[in-house]
Amino acid sequence: MGKKAAPKKKVEAAPEPEPLADWDCPECETPNEGVDVICCACEAARPAAECDNDKFKGYKVGIVVSAEKVEGKDKLQRIEVDIGSGTLPIVTNAQNVKEGVRVIVATVGAIISDKGEDVEVKKASVGGCISEGMLCDAPMLGWTGGGAGAAALLPESFTPGERPPDARPRMDGK
The missing domain is CATH 2.40.50.140 (Nucleic acid-binding proteins)
Known part of the structure; x- marks a missing residue:
């Protein structure tokens, strides 16, 4: 007798990610939409700390x-x-x-x-x-x-106000 096939697992779609919030450019203060990764006026990059899904927000x-x-x-x-x-x-x-x-x-x-x-x-x-x-x-x-x-x-290479690094940096500067 043959073996019974295992029941197929139902695959669920991943939930839709939360939309990113609109943001103001820190360089020229122009309002931008959440999907923009660069400023629509001056082309400055969106600051990493402004992303709503950033684990280090705040x-x-x-x-x-x-x-x-x-x-x-x-x-x-x-x-x-x-x-x-x-x-x-x-x-x-x-x-x-x-x-x-x-x-x-x-x-x-x-x-x-x-x-x-x-x-x-x-x-x-x-x-x-x-x-x-x-x-x-x-x-x-x-x-x-x-x-x-x-x-x-x-280490001293980090500037006040910056987003923290994702991993612990070396203190000896190497």
């Missing part, structure tokens, strides 16, 4: 411009971070943060992954101080190497 490279301990809180620091478009106050317990280091900030409204759950970053009072963002660690960014709770640091 994340910025920043430089810590000041760091001080929060009074009465052993592990908390209140830092000021220059993200290119301004300076944000952030409260962190990351012990590897000091003035002058480059970090990755999830700004208010960004979505972070916390223990497998998506959470929106909100302005909050932490240790009695206002915090308008959150420093990211390597696991939060999906990077290999680097521990949970330690801020992901970047």
Whole structure:
């Protein structure tokens, strides 16, 4: 007797991707449609951070411009971070943060992954101080190497306001 053929699996079509939002050119401020990858007026490329499907939407490279301990809180620091478009106050317990280091900030409204759950970053009072963002660690960014709770640091080649890299960069510049 012959073997019975296995039932055919039903193949479902992939869901339609969400349409990209319209965007304004940062070079000439001309409005563009979501499907445009270059500006219709000046032909500047659409910034990567403007893509709605970008996993790092709302994340910025920043430089810590000041760091001080929060009074009465052993592990908390209140830092000021220059993200290119301004300076944000952030409260962190990351012990590897000091003035002058480059970090990755999830700004208010960004979505972070916390223990497998998506959470929106909100302005909050932490240790009695206002915090308008959150420093990211390597696991939060999906990077290999680097521990949970330690801020992901970047080399000096990264500019405040830039989109973070997809993978952990080497700190030695090689």
